[in-house]
Amino acid sequence: MNPFPAIEVRGVSFFYDKTPVLSDVSFSVSAGDFLAIIGPNGGGKSTLMKLIVGLLKPSAGDIRLFGEKVPTKKISVGYVPQNTNRNLEFPITVAETVATGLPQYKPNPEKVAQALETVKMESFANRRLGELSGGERQRVLIARALAADPQILFLDEPSSNIDARGQEDLYGLLAKLNEKMTIVIVSHDLMVLSNHVKSVACVNREVHFHSGAQITPEMVQGMYGCEVDLIAHGIPHRVLGRHTH
Numbered sequence: 001m002n003p004f005p006a007i008e009v010r011g012v013s014f015f016y017d018k019t020p021v022l023s024d025v026s027f028s029v030s031a032g033d034f035l036a037i038i039g040p041n042g043g044g045k046s047t048l049m050k051l052i053v054g055l056l057k058p059s060a061g062d063i064r065l066f067g068e069k070v071p072t073k074k075i076s077v078g079y080v081p082q083n084t085n086r087n088l089e090f091p092i093t094v095a096e097t098v099a100t101g102l103p104q105y106k107p108n109p110e111k112v113a114q115a116l117e118t119v120k121m122e123s124f125a126n127r128r129l130g131e132l133s134g135g136e137r138q139r140v141l142i143a144r145a146l147a148a149d150p151q152i153l154f155l156d157e158p159s160s161n162i163d164a165r166g167q168e169d170l171y172g173l174l175a176k177l178n179e180k181m182t183i184v185i186v187s188h189d190l191m192v193l194s195n196h197v198k199s200v201a202c203v204n205r206e207v208h209f210h211s212g213a214q215i216t217p218e219m220v221q222g223m224y225g226c227e228v229d230l231i232a233h234g235i236p237h238r239v240l241g242r243h244t245h
């Protein structure tokens with residue numbers, strides 16, 4: 001077993017041009033964790049995720065995945081980006097979409113079929129991606145990320161455009177995947193998240209990491225500057241805080 005944390009972020013700062021987005025961020029995530037990155041619009045959540053997967057380079061500091069400095073080819077990472085509604089006119093099938101996630105694009109129809117089966121989309125293999133609903137497309141994009149056998153799966157706002165039932169299905173799928181891999185998810189969906197995740201990182205220029213966390217009113221207040229009514233759905237319902245204004 002790898003003795004290193006799945007993710008280690010040390011003293012990371014990031015600027016877009018001269019605009020500071022993240023300042024001196026440090027935290028680590030254990031293997032097998034299910035981390036939610038939450039925070040207000042523009043707080044730096046997507047930027048943090050792009051830094052961790054190696055799509056952006058920190059202005060300062062150091063990021064490691066299982067002890068390997070990012071970007072690294074030694075650790076297999078799955079990334080499901082935000083905004084998956086682009087290029088829907090492009091005539092690509094579901095199976096072809098998933099195949100683009102295979103390592104070095106080496107053809108592997110069994111792996112594609114297996115990934116589609118995992119997300120329960122095998123019967124859609126020959127359909128065009130553009131014909132699918134938002135929730136179905138989201139599953140295909142998760143299958144695409146799974147085709148690389150990732151050790152860590154990153155998802156940026158996977159439940160936007162998905163109805164309540166679809167969200168429950170999605171989180172059920174992620175819980176199952178979490179038995180085998182570390183999961184990191186960016187979401188605004190505090191209520192759904194609080195039933196599923198194991199730790200929470202609140203991002204608003206700085207990052208506050210809470211291990212084994214429930215999403216508490218204090219965390220939300222510290223992050224958004226106002227208290228909100230948080231109700232964690234599921235059984236039993238948990239009322240986590242009250243609005244004061």
Ligand SMILES: Nc1ncnc2c1ncn2[C@@H]1O[C@H](COP(=O)(O)OP(=O)(O)OP(=O)(O)O)[C@@H](O)[C@H]1O
Pocket residue numbers: 016017021039040041042043044045046047048
């Ligand atoms: N490519 C870019 N060039 C310049 N500034 C950017 C770029 N991408 C994001 N930003 C800025 O960086 C800040 C953080 O953006 P980021 O997308 O990380 O926030 P976020 O927390 O994911 O927001 P949201 O919840 O709205 O998706 C924002 O102020 C945004 O305008």
